[in-house]
Amino acid sequence: MTTSRYVVGIDLGTTNSAIAYADTGAGDQPTINVLPIPQLVQPGAVEERPLLPSFLYLPKPGEQPAGSLKLPWDERRDYAVGEFARNFGATVPTRLVASAKSWLCHPGIDRKAPVLPWKAPDDARKVSPLEATTLFLKHLCEAWNHQIARDVLGHRLEQQDVVLTVPASFDAAARDLTVEAARAAGLEHVTLLEEPQAAFYSWIESTQDQWRKQVEVGDVVLVCDVGGGTTDLTLIAVDEQDGQLALQRVAVGDHILLGGDNMDLALAHHAARQFARQNVKLDAGQILQLWHSARLAKEQLFANPKLESHPVTVLGRGSKVIGGTLKTELTRAEMQQVLIDGFFPECPPEAEPARQRSAGFQELGLPYAADPAVSKHLAEFIRRHAEVIAERTPSRKKRKLSQPTAVLFNGGVFKASPLQERMLAILNQWAKAAGGVSVRVLQGTNLDLAVARGAAYYGLVRRGKGVRIRGGAARAYYVGIESSLPAVPGMPPPLKALCVVPFGMEEGTETDVPGQEFGLIVGEQVRFRFLGSTQRRGDPVGAIVEDWEGQIEELNPLEMTLEPADPTSGGRKPSGRTQGSTIPVRLHSKVTPIGTLELWCHSRDGKQKWKLEFNVREGRGTE
Amino acid sequence: MALDSILSGPVALAVGSLVGFALGLAFATLFLQSRATRESKPTLPPAPPKPTAEPLRLIGLLQREGRLVDFLLEDVSGATDAQLGAGVREIHRKCQKLLKEHLVLEPVMGQDEGQQVTVPAGFDPSAVRLTGNVTGQPPFTGTLQHRGWRVKEIRLAKPPAGQDEFVIMPAEVELA
Numbered sequence: 001m002t003t004s005r006y007v008v009g010i011d012l013g014t015t016n017s018a019i020a021y022a023d024t025g026a027g028d029q030p031t032i033n034v035l036p037i038p039q040l041v042q043p044g045a046v047e048e049r050p051l052l053p054s055f056l057y058l059p060k061p062g063e064q065p066a067g068s069l070k071l072p073w074d075e076r077r078d079y080a081v082g083e084f085a086r087n088f089g090a091t092v093p094t095r096l097v098a099s100a101k102s103w104l105c106h107p108g109i110d111r112k113a114p115v116l117p118w119k120a121p122d123d124a125r126k127v128s129p130l131e132a133t134t135l136f137l138k139h140l141c142e143a144w145n146h147q148i149a150r151d152v153l154g155h156r157l158e159q160q161d162v163v164l165t166v167p168a169s170f171d172a173a174a175r176d177l178t179v180e181a182a183r184a185a186g187l188e189h190v191t192l193l194e195e196p197q198a199a200f201y202s203w204i205e206s207t208q209d210q211w212r213k214q215v216e217v218g219d220v221v222l223v224c225d226v227g228g229g230t231t232d233l234t235l236i237a238v239d240e241q242d243g244q245l246a247l248q249r250v251a252v253g254d255h256i257l258l259g260g261d262n263m264d265l266a267l268a269h270h271a272a273r274q275f276a277r278q279n280v281k282l283d284a285g286q287i288l289q290l291w292h293s294a295r296l297a298k299e300q301l302f303a304n305p306k307l308e309s310h311p312v313t314v315l316g317r318g319s320k321v322i323g324g325t326l327k328t329e330l331t332r333a334e335m336q337q338v339l340i341d342g343f344f345p346e347c348p349p350e351a352e353p354a355r356q357r358s359a360g361f362q363e364l365g366l367p368y369a370a371d372p373a374v375s376k377h378l379a380e381f382i383r384r385h386a387e388v389i390a391e392r393t394p395s396r397k398k399r400k401l402s403q404p405t406a407v408l409f410n411g412g413v414f415k416a417s418p419l420q421e422r423m424l425a426i427l428n429q430w431a432k433a434a435g436g437v438s439v440r441v442l443q444g445t446n447l448d449l450a451v452a453r454g455a456a457y458y459g460l461v462r463r464g465k466g467v468r469i470r471g472g473a474a475r476a477y478y479v480g481i482e483s484s485l486p487a488v489p490g491m492p493p494p495l496k497a498l499c500v501v502p503f504g505m506e507e508g509t510e511t512d513v514p515g516q517e518f519g520l521i522v523g524e525q526v527r528f529r530f531l532g533s534t535q536r537r538g539d540p541v542g543a544i545v546e547d548w549e550g551q552i553e554e555l556n557p558l559e560m561t562l563e564p565a566d567p568t569s570g571g572r573k574p575s576g577r578t579q580g581s582t583i584p585v586r587l588h589s590k591v592t593p594i595g596t597l598e599l600w601c602h603s604r605d606g607k608q609k610w611k612l613e614f615n616v617r618e619g620r621g622t623e
Numbered sequence: 624m625a626l627d628s629i630l631s632g633p634v635a636l637a638v639g640s641l642v643g644f645a646l647g648l649a650f651a652t653l654f655l656q657s658r659a660t661r662e663s664k665p666t667l668p669p670a671p672p673k674p675t676a677e678p679l680r681l682i683g684l685l686q687r688e689g690r691l692v693d694f695l696l697e698d699v700s701g702a703t704d705a706q707l708g709a710g711v712r713e714i715h716r717k718c719q720k721l722l723k724e725h726l727v728l729e730p731v732m733g734q735d736e737g738q739q740v741t742v743p744a745g746f747d748p749s750a751v752r753l754t755g756n757v758t759g760q761p762p763f764t765g766t767l768q769h770r771g772w773r774v775k776e777i778r779l780a781k782p783p784a785g786q787d788e789f790v791i792m793p794a795e796v797e798l799a
Contacts, residue, residue, distance in 0.1 A: 066785025
């Protein structure tokens with residue numbers, strides 16, 4: 001099997017996507033480059049940008065002048081992806097699909113049904129989160145083919161080795177859907193990589209092989225990735241293997257919907273309140289302008305420490321642009337209060353983030369984090385994995401340290417150094433309180449592009465160049481077994497959790513789940529309740545956990561229907577698979593080399609195998 | 624017979640010549656008409672060329688993304704300095720960005736304004752304008768008052784086929 005000439009890394013982000021690559025045909029030390037992505041920036045104008053905003057604009061025929069959405073590779077395109085989609089789409093919310101990635105991992109909706117734009121009327125053009133993701137990947141594919149593969153078929157992206165990043169907190173079903181979207185876009189050779197790991201690889205690449213001088217055995221590195229839409233936390237431990245420094249990803253956090261966009265919106269609302277005090281009401285279009293203006297003020301204040309305030313201006317909407325102009329100021333003190341104290345407040349290491357208040361009726365939408373304090377989410381994350389961190393403390397240290405010893409910041413939010421400084425100050429407070437020394441900062445570069453670059457670097461690592469972070473399954477997975485207690489009317493029978501995938505199970509391995517046999521009824525849908533945990537790490541495969549509240553959360557169920565009759569024998573001799581008969585099976589779990597999870601049912605003699613599918617169609621209700 | 628008598632003698636001659644004349648006229652008319660159809664209908668002068676909106680592209684861009692035309696056409700005599708200042712800062716910021724994106728401009732003379740410069744012989748009078756005590760022959764030495772601007776590159780995309788180019792800003796109707 002020939003290896004492809006290029007190794008490609010794709011960062012499919014919630015707000016922005018990027019694509020980086022290394023040309024293995026260009027000498028011994030291939031460099032990582034970012035591919036500029038041509039996209040529609042205004043009707044009729046296509047320009048290259050380093051990032052592709054993950055927004056999809058779906059106009060109906062006649063809403064845009066003919067030919068205004070065309071691309072150099074498609075004259076008849078009738079939708080837009082990228083900058084124009086984001087900017088113009090914000091003014092027409094019934095035509096804009098945003099945050100498709102957050103919907104892709106939302107357990108409460110049917111992710112293959114055309115539900116986006118969310119709450120758009122029935123006659124609007126709609127797509128499923130899966131389709132939207134496919135369209136973003138398709139655009140990246142077309143951009144690549146247009147620039148790199150115009151003359152050589154073998155250079156097409158479909159033929160290259162592609163590393164596609166996903167949040168570390170994506171569960172098995174969301175990873176599966178991501179791979180499905182990639183296949184639908186034509187990409188056959190796809191491997192998944194967790195985003196914080198990609199950021200770490202990017203850091204390794206930026207040190208040009210000098211990374212070993214910056215970390216030591218016993219270090220626990222916190223990768224703190226706060227992007228446009230999500231906060232993703234990971235711990236990577238540094239240990240020793242065969243005399244060499246080795247890396248292992250030892251913990252991941254939950255998927256927290258909290259990011260830079262929330263921060264910009266908070267500033268915009270703060271400014272809107274100032275206008276309200278002057279009895280000025282803003283309409284929807286002005287709030288949008290305010291959002292952009294507030295973001296600009298924030299960037300200026302962060303970039304120039306000497307600036308005390310910056311104007312936030314909204315131009316009049318009609319032709320009386322000066323007459324309708326509204327202006328207010330954003331002072332450094334206000335920005336400090338809203339952003340730094342609002343999103344990164346100082347808190348003790350025992351701090352708990354506020355929980356989602358479950359009202360009687362809850363409108364279904366994206367499950368944004370109830371508590372905007374990133375530092376509190378971080379405190380909870382570190383506390384949950386305190387044991388894992390403590391066991392990494394080198395034996396020469398007297399006291400077990402349960403705080404990370406180094407930190408790598410990633411994501412657009414941390415381009416502002418005051419935010420990095422505040423986070424670092426908080427981590428140092430916790431480290432000192434735990435008896436440790438100051439936390440070291442691993443200097444990340446190119447915070448917008450690090451994940452794509454790191455993914456391309458990982459593509460090279462897979463070919464044997466460079467050091468690999470050991471990881472394995474980021475969660476332990478369980479199947480729910482109802483206990484055999486007598487049924488109590490009105491009460492669901494208690495559920496026991498059977499471990500089918502232990503935490504850290506390596507990619508490319510598979511195992512039988514011992515101890516339990518299940519009866520599959522032919523012709524009826526088989527359903528297994530499915531659960532996962534980012535905290536429990538000691539359960540071996542086959543272990544049964546009875547009291548799992550708070551540590552294991554339920555995910556979408558696994559399903560399969562075993563059809564009656566054996567197709568190979570022409571249906572004459574069903575060999576036991578008649579409608580309604582029961583076939584005893586064992587469970588068999590597999591972590592594929594590309595990073596997805598497969599659960600199979602094996603017959604007793606091991607000769608017949610059936611794959612369970614993740615049910616991504618049914619909502620699990622409000623949770 | 625009567626016909627014979629009509630067709631003989633001077634009457635016959637008259638009739639004959641009349642017929643001959645009539646035939647000749649008919650023939651001539653036919654001949655002229657056919658010539659006329661070959662030369663087709665009377666030709667109109669060529670239609671004047673449809674005015675192109677290409678010169679409007681840049682100002683259209685500055686309006687749609689920078690609100691420049693709205694600003695220039697607005698009556699700002701009643702606005703306070705603070706209000707005008709706030710709006711102008713925004714418009715200035717946006718329009719500057721647009722101008723830099725779509726026109727690559729360079730100064731005609733690279734030196735700083737206020738410096739002494741030399742204007743060589745054979746200079747292009749559309750590129751360098753002389754003022755003050757203009758006497759003698761080039762090369763001239765003088766103080767640079769304005770560096771001048773020259774457009775090196777125009778980066779304006781052709782609008783899509785369905786775009787009415789004379790609409791530099793579409794009317795905006797917000798649906799409830």
